[in-house]
Amino acid sequence: MAKLYFYYSAMNAGKSTMLLQSSYNYQERGMATVIFTPKIDTRYGVGKIQSRIGLNADAVPFDSTLNLFDHVVATKAKMDNLKCVFVDEAQFLSKAQIKQLTEIVDKLNIPVLTYGLRTDFRGELFEGSQYLLGWADELVEIKTICHCGRKAIMNMRIDDQGRPIKTGAQVEIGGNERYIAVCRKHFAE
Numbered sequence: 001m002a003k004l005y006f007y008y009s010a011m012n013a014g015k016s017t018m019l020l021q022s023s024y025n026y027q028e029r030g031m032a033t034v035i036f037t038p039k040i041d042t043r044y045g046v047g048k049i050q051s052r053i054g055l056n057a058d059a060v061p062f063d064s065t066l067n068l069f070d071h072v073v074a075t076k077a078k079m080d081n082l083k084c085v086f087v088d089e090a091q092f093l094s095k096a097q098i099k100q101l102t103e104i105v106d107k108l109n110i111p112v113l114t115y116g117l118r119t120d121f122r123g124e125l126f127e128g129s130q131y132l133l134g135w136a137d138e139l140v141e142i143k144t145i146c147h148c149g150r151k152a153i154m155n156m157r158i159d160d161q162g163r164p165i166k167t168g169a170q171v172e173i174g175g176n177e178r179y180i181a182v183c184r185k186h187f188a189e
């Protein structure tokens with residue numbers, strides 16, 4: 001039976017690296033995969049996913065209008081050996097899109113592996129993460145540590161001077177320079 005997985009973590013825990021490695025493992029065995037990545041994330045170009053250690057792959061860009069189930073049905077019609085679906089930055093999916101992922105698993109029997117942040121820089125759940133936490137078959141935490149050595153579970157947004165920012169839009173794409181992963185204690189301070 002296929003399952004829906006949510007691999008969640010704070011920023012910079014190596015999620016994209018894990019996704020790319022897993023996808024590569026399928027392809028190495030002659031099995032095709034589909035990778036979705038958010039359209040708003042253009043750090044490496046639209047429809048590109050890249051990890052900090054240099055792995056990269058082509059991906060299907062999504063915004064809130066893309067029906068992931070319909071896209072996978074159409075892809076499977078062309079690629080009979082489609083065996084796994086991956087979603088990068090899955091916190092940006094809508095509730096309806098998480099429902100579509102459950103249908104890919106339950107109706108098409110294709111495993112779906114999603115990777116994303118649990119909470120935003122205010123400590124609030126993202127919509128996509130909220131429903132993945134609620135509906136995924138398997139929740140897997142990817143652990144990373146705060147500068148103090150405790151487990152980092154929060155994402156602090158910082159300005160270019162390294163000072164914490166407490167307000168602003170939930171979605172602001174950036175890499176190492178914009179966010180740091182910290183433990184709950186240092187987030188509160």
Ligand SMILES: [Zn+2]
Nearest residue numbers: 146148183186
């Ligand atoms: Zn700490």
